[in-house]
Amino acid sequence: MTLLKNGEIVEDTWRNLADDEDISGEESIIVSLDRWQNEPDKFNGRNGALGIRLESHQKPDAIADDVERFDLIALDFPVLPDGRAFSHGRLLRERYGFKGELRAVGKVIQDQLYFMQRCGFDAVELSEGEDVAKSIAALNAFTVAYQPAADDIIPAYKTRHDA
């Protein structure tokens, strides 16, 4: 598995925690929404970075009030056609103000990366077999856009009339 962050290969320092695993320790862990909702107080005062993972049917409003508690939010793309997390990513960035790492996990191929980036994802776990160089290049597949999203690309309807 290759992890890209902001267009560069980086080492993954996070670990997905199973729901029955102990949360003590100082490693960077990613927990499920269930775990978080069932025992949120247990995470108070924990040393070590905390991340949460949402399945594609779990809407981000479930953690809207908690986003500042997380250093990382991982959104799952279980299969290629399931595009719910594109909306979830935008909501986390644009509506709930999440500033940490937003990571796409699951089925992640180079052809989705440009759109993921536009929807606020700064990190992607590439699926097995994806060409890393091509994937990095795909982040810049388009240089113009017709609509605003979670990135800083200005839509054509604005750029056309900027003085």
Add this chain to the structure above:
Amino acid sequence: MYQYDQTDHTLTRERVTEYRDQVSRRLDGNISEDDFRPLRLKNGLYMQLHAYMLRVGIPYGMMSSDQLRMLAYIGRKYDKGYGHFTTRQNLQYNWPTLEDTPDILENLASVEMNAIQTSGNVNRNVTSDPLAGVAPDELEDPRPYAEIIRQFLTLHPEFSWLPRKFKVAITGAEDDRAAINVHDIGLKLLKNEAGETGFRVLVGGGLGRSPFIGKVIREFLPKDDLIRYIQAILRVYNMEGRRDNMFKARIKILVHELGIEKFASLVEEEFQASEEDVLFLGQAEEDRIKAFFAAPDYADLSDDSPEVIEMSSGNEAFAQWLERNVLAHKQAGYSIVNLSLKPLGGVPGDITSDQMDAVAGLADTFSFGQIRATHRQNLVLADVAKKDLPSLWQELVDLNLATPNLDRISDIICCPGMDYCSLATARSIPIAKRLSERFADLDTLLNIGEIRLNISGCINACGHHHVGHIGILGVEKNGEEFYQITLGGSSSEDADIGQIIGPAFSSEDIIDAVEKLVGIYISNREDDERFLDTYRRLGKAVFKEALYDAA
């Protein structure tokens, strides 16, 4: 019509580059067919029964003569010398190879065309009134708004993996020629009491296995809220639409299951929460786009044309064509001319490359170089001076594009059916051909009056049988083709889903059955009542009894 600027060109070419790489990965085996399928679909490429099919987008049906010439060229070079106009104002090629498709898209890009999002679970071509800008019953030209929506929904990063396909149609006229009631979103331009322009917004209409008429979600949406409101609908759909069953994934099912009130409240909540300033197009951009749709440079002409009067008096064929295929124009001295792609015994919507080239030439000579494709699979030259009608007619006769059957029983909407389509359960084209031959006699055809007859070769309803005044659905039973008849449907402002009239007919008997239905109508009609109105007045039982008892 709209012309690309640097941004439009850049985006289209970058899309071709991306697609070329995807195809080469497929050919090299570096991407599985499972992963490649949605990518090619989003670029208009289907795998059909015998070959690939490439669908080219024609935004709201508008083409320049140069674009039509390019479509002719592609048909000749990469296909078998023809193309097929669809019910959503697009054109499809039935025989391209995968290897050629990147070059086809590059050719299209050179004339400001593409195949972006003509298939797949994305926002499809925004369709509109083929008579936009020229129809006398129009309140305001819908094309600028169609273009605004087209751009907003093209390569939308959030909505490129929707639960299912998504179709928007918009009209600005009283007479709905864009079928807005049977679209995922239907928009009708109107003005409020303060005289401000806005839209009535319908949502959740559609055909297929579960047909629904769209429901009003907003009685009046101010025009400045257009893209923001569309984003809200699509976001709710993207997050809430069913992903567990592709047959229940269209927005119509979500609207149906939640109820329109609940769905509307979710959309309203999302709309209110979204950022108004960012999703506001701005007057400068709206004006820029509107300028492309300004009326052409009409000459100062009279509606009385001696050329037309003279030709009509001595030539019955011309008079019939004039009466049937030529419509009133809002500009004095001009007419709207329909080119029938439903010749006797022909395949509805098919056109050869030679015909395309010739029509492009006629558009240059007679209609300011523009051509429109219609929802009913015909073409329109929208701005023809009346004095030119005799010369144009003669050319159209020579091209076999002057069959005077607009909105008559042989003006059939027909899907490709089992002759091409991998989903079809029955053939539809041979039925269309035989019906057209059965009603070949022009006097009979014209006497029957307006009938919309639509044929689908399977339950997916690409031939819109649910909304035909007479609908025919091909089904398969024990390896044999049967045809089920629905009556009373309409996709216009009086939209309704047709009712199944009774047991299906064999391929052999279906033509007689339709003729019988027409006979029942003729013997019961009052004055110049349409088939649809007679059916709605008398009800299903009368037609059913007469159709089956006498059988």
